[in-house]
Amino acid sequence: MAESQFPLPTIRWGIIGAGAISAAFVKDITLPREHAQARHIVSAIGTSSLEKAKSFVQDNIPSVPTPHIYSSYEGVLQDVTVDVVYIGTPHAFHKKNCLDAIAAGKHVLCEKAFAITAREAEEVFAAATAKNVYVMEAMWTRFHPLVQDLRKVLFTDKLIGDIRRTFCDFGQDHKLASLGPESRLKNLDLGAGSLLNIGIYSLTWGLLTLDERIGMEASHTEILANQSLVDGVDVATAILLRYPATGRQGILTSTSEFKNDDAFCRIEGTEGYVLLSGPYTSSPRNFSVWRNRSASNSSFDGLQQSEPVFQKGYDDVGFGLYREADAVALDLAAGRRENKIMPHAETLRIMRMLDEIRRQGGASFPQDGESSS
Numbered sequence: 001m002a003e004s005q006f007p008l009p010t011i012r013w014g015i016i017g018a019g020a021i022s023a024a025f026v027k028d029i030t031l032p033r034e035h036a037q038a039r040h041i042v043s044a045i046g047t048s049s050l051e052k053a054k055s056f057v058q059d060n061i062p063s064v065p066t067p068h069i070y071s072s073y074e075g076v077l078q079d080v081t082v083d084v085v086y087i088g089t090p091h092a093f094h095k096k097n098c099l100d101a102i103a104a105g106k107h108v109l110c111e112k113a114f115a116i117t118a119r120e121a122e123e124v125f126a127a128a129t130a131k132n133v134y135v136m137e138a139m140w141t142r143f144h145p146l147v148q149d150l151r152k153v154l155f156t157d158k159l160i161g162d163i164r165r166t167f168c169d170f171g172q173d174h175k176l177a178s179l180g181p182e183s184r185l186k187n188l189d190l191g192a193g194s195l196l197n198i199g200i201y202s203l204t205w206g207l208l209t210l211d212e213r214i215g216m217e218a219s220h221t222e223i224l225a226n227q228s229l230v231d232g233v234d235v236a237t238a239i240l241l242r243y244p245a246t247g248r249q250g251i252l253t254s255t256s257e258f259k260n261d262d263a264f265c266r267i268e269g270t271e272g273y274v275l276l277s278g279p280y281t282s283s284p285r286n287f288s289v290w291r292n293r294s295a296s297n298s299s300f301d302g303l304q305q306s307e308p309v310f311q312k313g314y315d316d317v318g319f320g321l322y323r324e325a326d327a328v329a330l331d332l333a334a335g336r337r338e339n340k341i342m343p344h345a346e347t348l349r350i351m352r353m354l355d356e357i358r359r360q361g362g363a364s365f366p367q368d369g370e371s372s373s
């Protein structure tokens with residue numbers, strides 16, 4: 001592994017929750033890799049039992065120095081060797097876990113969806129600002145290099161002309177009928193539903209491809225939404241996003257009943273289209289740009305070239321979660337308290353959209369009526 005000429009920023013992580021994504025996260029950040037931008041140490045793990053913590057370490061990070069293990073989340077928050085807390089619990093606990101970590105003076109990287117409602121997210125960001133700690137939603141897909149390359153093709157090089165529509169689907173077959181009521185994919189009290197779990201990625205691709213700007217600078221959008229509910233949990237959500245200023249549209253969907261196709265997204269412009277593919281909608285691997293034969297006179301006649309004019313594939317090490325972790329390390333090393341790619345305002349904008357989609361679609365959570373705590 002090539003050593004960097006300069007010392008890399010180092011951060012020490014405390015992990016809250018020993019579930020599936022926490023396992024992927026600790027594996028990813030401790031993997032040897034080329035061009036790492038930071039050094040990551042897993043300093044502490046908090047789970048519901050010590051036995052669980054021991055097997056978590058054994059299964060996922062056997063060869064690194066053994067982290068401190070705790071049978072409570074509080075242990076991690078009080079551990080002086082922890083700089084940043086990674087929250088890998090179900091959606092319904094994000095607000096409390098974030099607020100507890102912030103109160104303990106820890107920086108935070110919290111899994112998506114950041115909270116159940118926009119109001120919860122506002123409360124967390126207000127607390128972080130008051131305490132001067134860093135908080136970011138772990139929307140890892142945004143840190144994939146494909147996103148930057150794609151947005152250059154769309155907005156700088158304008159290879160497909162004026163963007164008109166984005167179709168994006170994220171579907172997973174969760175076999176909900178076979179899951180117990182304790183599953184985070186089925187239990188409303190844990191924040192279940194396709195929208196918060198995976199629809200958030202389809203929405204993200206729509207927002208990233210239909211508008212060059214994000215956060216506070218983003219263009220105004222209108223939303224029409226529909227959801228199919230089983231026992232109150234949305235098993236399918238369809239979102240129609242419209243940008244009134246340009247007429248651009250996003251057709252953005254999610255389902256927990258079927259697996260989507262590898263080609264998960266299509267972006268149409270006046271002079272061609274772009275296809276995105278990958279094993280998951282959250283995990284892109286390739287994009288290709290196709291131009292109309294008649295692109296020079298800008299008419300969309302349906303006649304495409306047989307070869308893309310541009311395509312790029314991306315290999316990955318591990319799952320790809322190390323990129324967001326590197327971003328946190330670089331931000332902290334530079335003294336920043338939020339990230340430019342996933343700023344607070346972007347998380348809030350998305351949370352408000354998720355609230356509106358659920359208001360129209362009918363999926364409600366116990367937290368919907370709550371005022372700030």
Ligand SMILES: NC(=O)C1=CN([C@@H]2O[C@H](COP(=O)(O)OP(=O)(O)OC[C@H]3O[C@@H](n4cnc5c(N)ncnc54)[C@H](OP(=O)(O)O)[C@@H]3O)[C@@H](O)[C@H]2O)C=CC1
Pocket residue numbers: 016017018019020021022046047048049052088089090091093111112113138140182184190196197282
């Ligand atoms: N970035 C990505 O690609 C992915 C992100 N996610 C996100 O990560 C978060 C967690 O998802 P995932 O890892 O799949 O979930 P899991 O169910 O696998 O793990 C959740 C963990 O949360 C803890 N927990 C605390 N209270 C409860 C409770 N009442 N019920 C269940 N678990 C509880 C448990 O840890 P313990 O017992 O150790 O305390 C549990 O292991 C979600 O926000 C999800 O959207 C999920 C998958 C992929």
Ligand SMILES: O=C1OC[C@@H](O)[C@H](O)[C@H]1O
Pocket residue numbers: 172197198280282
């Ligand atoms: O965030 C996610 O992305 C990948 C999916 O497998 C998972 O269900 C979801 O939580």
